[in-house]
Amino acid sequence: GQQVMQIPQYQHVQEGEDFTTYCNSSTTLSNIQWYKQRPGGHPVFLIQLVKSGEVKKQKRLTFQFGEAKKNSSLHITATQTTDVGTYFCAGRRGGADGLTFGKGTHLIIQP
């Protein structure tokens, strides 16, 4: 079945440093979504990417979808303590219901 892999599993950064998490799928995706889950909370939708090579920005966050629609990345510039949490990518194959989530990248920020 479809697998979505994310690296790194944990990332420690100093406040103000940049952060990147990478996502790879074993199959071509119709779209990819990113979610953020704060400690003790539930996943919250950040963005969806649909087109090959798509790049979207949300303030300090930059999301990319690979040309082959099998990989994606999330980059955060100048991290802040409010960025703490786990970032998940989730893929949906064309015609399939439900999302396949990666294991997530836990972002830990040291002030």
Place this chain on the structure above:
Amino acid sequence: GAGVSQSPRYKVAKRGQDVALRCDPISGHVSLFWYQQALGQGPEFLTYFQNEAQLDKSGLPSDRFFAERPEGSVSTLKIQRTQQEDSAVYLCASSTIRGYEQYFGPGTRLTVT
């Protein structure tokens, strides 16, 4: 407006007991999803409803798991004869369009002792 709500928020069950977990989706949301999230892992898909129709139950781990949404709004996930490996957070999500943004509830943390 009100988001997705789930009850109970915490449930402790003895091994072998049956449990029922409830999800109230956002009003008007056609699609409803159940996920299981083990500690430190990403959510894993269990089942999907479009209105009252269960269109995909391929993620249910065994025939002890059963979900229903009889009137196309509230959904119940039932687990029979609970096992320790069923301990996890059970998340419900709803959306307006299949495959697009999913709104998650706070989850039910199930602990089987």
